[in-house]
Each structure stands twice: as C-alpha cells, then as structure tokens.
Amino acid sequence: MSKSCDASVATDPLAAALQRQFGWSDFRPGQREVIEALLAGQDALAVLPTGGGKSLCYQLPAVLRQGLVVVVSPLVALMQDQVGQLLARGVAAACLHRDLPTVERLDLGQRLRQGRMRLLYLAPERLQLSSTRQMLEEQHGGGRLVALAVDEAHCISAWGHDFRPDYRRIGHLRELCSGVPLVALSATAAPQVRADIIRLLRLRRPLLQVHSARRSNLAYAMVLRPADPLPVVLEALQQARGARLIYARTRRAVEAWTQRLQQVGLEAVAYHAGLEPAQRRQALAHFLGREQPVLVATVAFGMGVDRADVGLVLHLELPVSPEAYLQESGRAGRDGLPARCLVLYSSGDRIRLGWALAAQRDNEADRLRSHLAQRQLRRMEAIAEGDGCREQALLQAVGELVAACGRCDACERADGQRRDWSEQASQVLAALAQQDGLELNVLKRELAERQHQGEGHWGWLARRLVQEELIAESDDGAQRLYLRPTGRTYLRRPWPLHWAA
Ligand SMILES: Nc1ncnc2c1ncn2[C@@H]1O[C@H](COP(=O)(O)OP(=O)(O)OP(=O)(O)O)[C@@H](O)[C@H]1O
Ligand SMILES: [Mg+2]
Numbered sequence: 244m245s246k247s248c249d250a251s252v253a254t255d256p257l258a259a260a261l262q263r264q265f266g267w268s269d270f271r272p273g274q275r276e277v278i279e280a281l282l283a284g285q286d287a288l289a290v291l292p293t294g295g296g297k298s299l300c301y302q303l304p305a306v307l308r309q310g311l312v313v314v315v316s317p318l319v320a321l322m323q324d325q326v327g328q329l330l331a332r333g334v335a336a337a338c339l340h341r342d343l344p345t346v347e348r349l350d351l352g353q354r355l356r357q358g359r360m361r362l363l364y365l366a367p368e369r370l371q372l373s374s375t376r377q378m379l380e381e382q383h384g385g386g387r388l389v390a391l392a393v394d395e396a397h398c399i400s401a402w403g404h405d406f407r408p409d410y411r412r413i414g415h416l417r418e419l420c421s422g423v424p425l426v427a428l429s430a431t432a433a434p435q436v437r438a439d440i441i442r443l444l445r446l447r448r449p450l451l452q453v454h455s456a457r458r459s460n461l462a463y464a465m466v467l468r469p470a471d472p473l474p475v476v477l478e479a480l481q482q483a484r485g486a487r488l489i490y491a492r493t494r495r496a497v498e499a500w501t502q503r504l505q506q507v508g509l510e511a512v513a514y515h516a517g518l519e520p521a522q523r524r525q526a527l528a529h530f531l532g533r534e535q536p537v538l539v540a541t542v543a544f545g546m547g548v549d550r551a552d553v554g555l556v557l558h559l560e561l562p563v564s565p566e567a568y569l570q571e572s573g574r575a576g577r578d579g580l581p582a583r584c585l586v587l588y589s590s591g592d593r594i595r596l597g598w599a600l601a602a603q604r605d606n607e608a609d610r611l612r613s614h615l616a617q618r619q620l621r622r623m624e625a626i627a628e629g630d631g632c633r634e635q636a637l638l639q640a641v642g643e644l645v646a647a648c649g650r651c652d653a654c655e656r657a658d659g660q661r662r663d664w665s666e667q668a669s670q671v672l673a674a675l676a677q678q679d680g681l682e683l684n685v686l687k688r689e690l691a692e693r694q695h696q697g698e699g700h701w702g703w704l705a706r707r708l709v710q711e712e713l714i715a716e717s718d719d720g721a722q723r724l725y726l727r728p729t730g731r732t733y734l735r736r737p738w739p740l741h742w743a744a
C-alpha cells in the first residue's frame with residue numbers, strides 16, 4: 244500500500260473501516276454518500292444497480308458505531324446469505340424468522356440485550372408481532388439503534404414488480420423508532436415506485452442516491468424459442484464462462500431441464516422451493532463451490548446469492564416484467580467482466596403467464612394488480628419482440644433514458660433487415676374496424692385465408708400492433724382484440740412502421 248493511501252485511511256474513518264472490516268480500498272458510487280447520511284441521522288433512498296454494493300450502505304454504519312442496524316428483507320434465503328457473509332467477516336449478525344428454533348431465539352434475545360449484535364435481519368411480517376416491537380423499543384430505548392434498512396424496497400409498491408403486502412406495514416417502524424434514520428434500497432425503482440417508497444416509508448427529506456441501472460458488461464439477447472431449445476441452450480452453456488444460471492418458470496420445468504442436461508452429460512443441479520431444505524443447501528453449495536456449475540432454478544433463486552463470476556443467465560421463458568428481468572439478469576457478471584443474458588421466448592409465453600395472473604384476482608386490489616401485471620408482461624414481450632436496443636428498452640421501463648448499448652443482439656443486427664409494415668398493419672386494423680372485438684385466433688384465420696401469409700405471421704403482426712397501442716387487448720387472457728382510437732386514426736392517415744421481420 245502506498246504512503247498516500249495510508250494517509251487517507253488514517254484521516255478518513257470511513258475508508259479505514261471499509262479497509263479493516265471488508266478489505267476493500269474504495270467505495271463504489273453512492274455508497275459513501277448513503278453511509279454519511281445515515282451516520283448524520285438523515286434518511287436515504289438508494290437506487291443502485293444490481294451488484295452495486297447496496298448491503299454495505301447499512302452494514303458499515305453498524306460496524307462503525309458499534310450499534311445495531313435492523314434490516315427488513317423479503318426472503319429468508321437472502322437474509323441467511325448475508326448473515327453468513329457477515330459472520331465470515333467477524334461481524335455479529337443474525338436473522339429472525341418464523342423457523343428459528345426457540346433455543347436460538349432466546350440466545351439471540353440475550354445477545355441483543357447485551358448490545359452484542361450489529362445486524363439483525365427481519366422478515367416484514369415479524370414487525371406485526373408484539374415481541375418484535377418490544378425488542379425494537381428496548382433497543383431504541385437503550386440508544387443502540389443506529390439505523391433501519393429496508394432492502395428490496397420496491398416490494399412496497401404495487402407498481403413495482405414484486406409487490407409484498409407485508410411491506411406496507413413497515414411504515415409503522417417509524418413510530419416505534421422515532422429519530423432513527425431509515426434507508427430504503429432497490430436496484431430497480433421507476434420514478435413512480437420511488438415516490439411510493441418515499442411516501443409509504445415516510446422518509447423525511449431523504450438523501451437521494453439514484454444511479455443508472457445500466458450494467459455495461461452485460462450483453463442481452465432475446466430470441467424466439469425453437470421447438471426444441473436444447474441445442475441453443477447447450478451452445479449458450481458452452482460459450483459461457485464461470486457459473487451458469489438457467490431459469491425455468493415452474494418446478495416441473497426445472498426438474499425436466501435438469502434431467503435433460505444431465506442426460507447429455509452435464510452436471511446440472513436443480514433448485515426450487517419444493518425441495519427439502521437439505522437438498523436446497525446442497526444445490527446452493529454446488530453453485531457457490533464449483534468452478535463452472537450449471538444451476539437450473541425458478542426465479543426465486545438468486546436474489547441475494549452473490550457469486551461474482553456468473554457468465555450466463557438464461558431464461559427459458561419470457562420474464563414477467565422488465566423490472567423483474569433487470570433484477571434476474573443482474574445476477575450475471577457481478578465481477579464486472581463480460582457476461583451474457585439470454586431470453587428464449589415464444590408467443591405463447593405471455594398468454595400462459597397471463598392466464599396464471601388472471602386466475603389470482605378475487606378482490607379489487609387483486610384486480611388492479613393483475614391489470615398492472617398484464618401490462619408489465621406486455622411491455623416485456625414488446626421488448627423481446629421489438630427490434631430496438633434491449634438495454635435501452637429495459638432501462639426505459641424503469642424511467643431511464645440511455646443511448647443504444649451497442650452490445651445486445653438487436654444492436655448487432657444490421658439495420659438493413661428492417662422494412663415498412665404499414666400496408667399489412669392497415670389490413671389487420673381494417674379487419675378489426677369491421678367488428679366490435681375479435682378473438683386473435685379468428686383474426687389470424689381470416690387474414691391467412693384472404694392473404695398468402697400464414698397465421699403465425701398475422702399473429703405476430705397483431706401483437707406488434709398491440710404493443711404499438713393501435714389495438715387493445717382484453718386482460719382476461721382470452722385475447723380479444725379491439726381497435727383503439729389511435730388505430731382508427733392510423734387507418735385514415737397511416738404512418739411508416741419500420742421493424743425487423
Ligand atoms: N466498495 C466495495 N468494493 C469492492 N467490493 C464491494 C464493495 N461494495 C460491495 N462489494 C461487493 O459487491 C458485491 C455486491 O454487493 P451487494 O450484494 O451488496 O449488491 P446489491 O447492490 O445488494 O445487489 P442486488 O441488487 O443484486 O441485491 C458483493 O460481493 C460485495 O461484497
Ligand atoms: Mg442486495
């Protein structure tokens with residue numbers, strides 16, 4: 244280490260603590276600002292990219308002050324992962340969740356009372372329990388509470404991609420622990436979601452650290468899934484460095500794909516919520532310990548699992564929303580080296596997912612959420628089927644405007660493949676103009692009978708026109724199509740529609 248570096252560490256207690264406890268010499272963008280705000284008693288909202296180092300923002304203040312930081316986090320697996328990492332660094336940490344054995348709970352209570360705990364992770368529903376409230380009041384009364392942290396804070400917003408009703412109650416924390424600074428953290432929070440976070444968590448004049456969600460080392464590709472995707476999957480696996488993560492939607496699909504890969508000689512391992520805890524631990528150990536593991540999982544896996552050299556994140560189906568996809572793909576390349584994010588989608592994916600969403604609505608709030616979810620799904624499909632820059636489109640969905648990335652498959656595709664579809668678009672719109680709502684299947688058939696192109700082609704074009712908001716589509720999964728007012732305008736005065744085929 245150079246003299247000047249020594250000097251800066253000597254005069255800078257934050258840098259010294261970072262070096263001493265974590266062994267790192269520099270803060271990442273946004274970290275220092277958030278830490279300083281918390282130490283000064285100010286609330287903060289940190290929107291930093293996936294793998295950007297959000298955890299440090301609330302971990303370091305606890306270490307520096309030798310006090311307690313309480314962290315609300317949505318998943319037990321995520322908490323356990325962080326607790327494990329902290330313990331390995333010699334920082335006292337624990338998580339409090341439903342399945343904690345009584346002996347451990349009592350021990351934890353004692354260590355808390357003795358002020359020997361630095362980080363305590365809580366599932367949001369714990370905040371409803373009087374025992375938890377009492378514990379918080381005690382810690383607060385004893386002057387030990389340094390800060391409160393709400394990780395994955397987008398879960399509080401119905402506009403967010405992973406809404407958790409329990410998160411709504413976190414606002415009560417404020418009353419219990421008045422005067423304690425609160426930091427909310429997320430990698431993907433569109434402006435609307437940020438506003439929800441600030442309002443619902445009652446942040447007081449928070450420091451805002453909003454950094455670009457752009458991950459300049461990730462190369463996105465979204466391709467139509469072939470009838471048998473195995474060759475494409477194998478090729479992608481072969482080309483990728485480091486660990487490889489494959490996402491399937493259902494447990495059944497996870498099992499089936501794991502088997503298929505094993506049959507061709509790959510040491511693939513399955514991970515989903517239906518496995519026994521021991522099996523899950525084994526799968527996780529495999530993923531973290533092997534040199535080039537292949538893990539097939541449902542998307543619940545990966546949140547908080549911090550393996551730096553993931554070279555490939557492959558989705559076997561359309562992700563449910565741009566935000567969710569940014570999170571999931573963000574598990575790739577956390578070491579900053581190039582990594583690939585591949586989506587294999589098909590036109591049936593959205594319908595299947597859409598039906599699943601439509602099945603879940605019993606009351607008004609559910610219906611609103613289902614409506615939002617359908618919209619998110621459409622936006623995701625539009626990005627996959629569109630021919631614009633993937634990264635640009637994904638980031639636009641979280642309210643960020645950036646130039647085309649130059650790395651994704653769409654950017655690499657030659658512009659020459661684009662053509663103007665306005666004439667055929669008019670044919671689709673004209674067919675709809677004669678009816679008051681028409682099912683996609685009927686429309687496809689009618690057009691295929693009259694024109695020489697097949698049903699698949701007309702289906703694709705109709706979906707593009709839904710994405711362009713010239714056609715409306717029913718939310719119930721039945722795919723009834725209606726002409727929108729803009730569609731009528733288009734029929735009177737069409738404009739060019741340039742897309743790749
Ligand atoms: N200042 C730093 N210097 C070097 N490495 C760091 C620094 N801060 C964090 N890291 C490392 O970066 C990785 C990502 O950190 P972390 O898990 O906190 O990211 P995150 O922002 O919470 O991401 P996600 O949104 O995916 O949860 C970890 O391996 C962490 O140890
Ligand atoms: Mg995190």
Ligand SMILES: [Zn+2]
Pocket residue numbers: 631632633634635647648649650651652653654
């Ligand atoms: Zn691009």
